Amino acid sequence: MKIGLAVALAAGVGVAAWGAAAQDKLAVVKDRQQTMKTLGASMKTIKEYLDGTAGDQAKATESAEKIHQIAQQIPTKFPQGTGMDAVPDSGAKPVVWSEWDKFLGHQKELVAESEKLVAAAKSGDKAKLQAQFAATGKQGCGGCHDTFRQKKT
Amino acid sequence: MRGRAALAALVALSGLAASALVQPALAGTADPARAERGEYVFIAGGCYGCHTDEKRNGKPLAGGRPLATPFGTYISPNITPDRETGIGAWSEAQFHDALRRGIDAHGANLFPVFPYTSYTGMSDDDIADLFAYLQTREPVRQENKPHEVSWPFNWRFTVGLWKLLFFKEGPLQPDPAKSEEWNRGRYLVDAVGHCGECHTPRNFMGAMVKDRYLAGVRGGPDGQNAPNITQDKETGIGGWTDAEIVALLKDGSTPDFDYVGSGMAEVVRNSTGRLTDDDRKAIVAYLRTVPPLPGPPKKK
Numbered sequence: 001m002k003i004g005l006a007v008a009l010a011a012g013v014g015v016a017a018w019g020a021a022a023q024d025k026l027a028v029v030k031d032r033q034q035t036m037k038t039l040g041a042s043m044k045t046i047k048e049y050l051d052g053t054a055g056d057q058a059k060a061t062e063s064a065e066k067i068h069q070i071a072q073q074i075p076t077k078f079p080q081g082t083g084m085d086a087v088p089d090s091g092a093k094p095v096v097w098s099e100w101d102k103f104l105g106h107q108k109e110l111v112a113e114s115e116k117l118v119a120a121a122k123s124g125d126k127a128k129l130q131a132q133f134a135a136t137g138k139q140g141c142g143g144c145h146d147t148f149r150q151k152k153t
Numbered sequence: 154m155r156g157r158a159a160l161a162a163l164v165a166l167s168g169l170a171a172s173a174l175v176q177p178a179l180a181g182t183a184d185p186a187r188a189e190r191g192e193y194v195f196i197a198g199g200c201y202g203c204h205t206d207e208k209r210n211g212k213p214l215a216g217g218r219p220l221a222t223p224f225g226t227y228i229s230p231n232i233t234p235d236r237e238t239g240i241g242a243w244s245e246a247q248f249h250d251a252l253r254r255g256i257d258a259h260g261a262n263l264f265p266v267f268p269y270t271s272y273t274g275m276s277d278d279d280i281a282d283l284f285a286y287l288q289t290r291e292p293v294r295q296e297n298k299p300h301e302v303s304w305p306f307n308w309r310f311t312v313g314l315w316k317l318l319f320f321k322e323g324p325l326q327p328d329p330a331k332s333e334e335w336n337r338g339r340y341l342v343d344a345v346g347h348c349g350e351c352h353t354p355r356n357f358m359g360a361m362v363k364d365r366y367l368a369g370v371r372g373g374p375d376g377q378n379a380p381n382i383t384q385d386k387e388t389g390i391g392g393w394t395d396a397e398i399v400a401l402l403k404d405g406s407t408p409d410f411d412y413v414g415s416g417m418a419e420v421v422r423n424s425t426g427r428l429t430d431d432d433r434k435a436i437v438a439y440l441r442t443v444p445p446l447p448g449p450p451k452k453k
Binding site: 036037039040041043044047134137138141142143144145146147148149150151152 | 377378380404405406409410411412413414415416418419421422426
């Protein structure tokens with residue numbers, strides 16, 4: 001009887017822990033997606049400044065700094081077990097973790113490109129910023145998405 | 154006796170002369186003007202992506218890149234001008250047959266994973282230019298690997314039947330009722346750029362489903378998703394501005410500054426990002442006339 005109770009309790013605790021973990025994982029994915037949206041929105045702000053449709057140099061610089069800051073946090077946004085194989089809402093492919101060093105290589109590229117982006121924004125030279133904006137998007141964002149992200153169509 | 158030897162030598166010599174006559178162009182001897190134009194055809198055709206095993210640092214165009222499909226995994230062949238393992242011994246006519254008719258230098262059917270279903274629409278000139286360009290590339294000695302495909306899809310004979318059912322051979326004919334720009338865009342999308350090979354769903358026999366043209370694919374090549382690029386406003390690109398579509402083709406950015414991945418980043422890097430602005434605009438002009446269709450159902 002006592003053993004049965006213990007087993008039931010243990011099972012209950014186990015289920016609760018699993019449930020919490022699943023919920024935590026979903027929260028991680030949602031937070032990560034929000035982070036990526038912030039990256040996109042920051043890129044957009046810079047583009048608007050480049051096109052002359054909105055914003056100014058100060059806003060563009062602020063956005064570039066935001067991108068540079070987020071770029072450095074990316075490794076912490078991808079804890080083990082939060083890929084699309086574990087959380088259906090996620091678009092992070094399992095290859096993120098199976099080729100973690102390669103993934104980090106791309107992250108470092110974004111850190112480097114966004115650092116140049118900040119410098120270009122501060123310089124006030126729009127042509128320079130335009131070129132660095134394209135490089136950041138292509139190599140920093142697209143370079144990683146190419147291998148590691150599965151977009152939900 | 155001596156006479157016979159002399160005759161034999163003469164026969165051997167004339168044989169050499171004859172074989173010299175049918176010798177294909179050697180690397181480096183291609184018409185420079187054609188080769189130069191051919192580089193652009195090469196970019197528009199996105200040949201580099203499938204024929205280079207970038208992930209394992211393979212040499213350019215030496216093949217060996219696996220491409221997973223529902224029928225198995227195909228391994229791309231070597232298209233460098235190496236005479237033994239590449240296409241260095243191919244004649245221009247044989248190369249033309251591969252693109253126009255899906256037939257290799259030995260007369261065997263090519264598997265339609267090589268998109269001759271689209272390349273067949275290319276002009277004779279573009280095919281010749283592309284051939285000239287490939288002949289100028291660095292030859293790489295690398296044996297082709299066998300495809301990892303199970304019966305009956307590994308059987309080239311079945312491809313013959315498949316072609317009867319699904320393959321329409323011949324260059325795209327310009328539509329005189331449409332603008333030059335539109336015709337150029339259609340040529341880039343449907344023939345050289347072979348967009349539909351990924352963006353149009355396939356039937357159970359692997360043929361593109363015409364009435365779902367460019368409507369998007371879930372689990373396309375390498376299991377990647379290819380979005381709807383018809384004019385549907387909800388699930389396609391009907392709500393995008395011309396500038397936004399051009400920007401995607403140029404640097405991979407979407408209107409909300411997400412950046413494309415899933416194979417398209419590679420296409421932007423090797424192909425659409427290196428086209429002229431006029432060609433990108435032509436692609437947009439054509440895509441604007443693609444009938445809107447709803448995209449594939451969302452996966453739950």
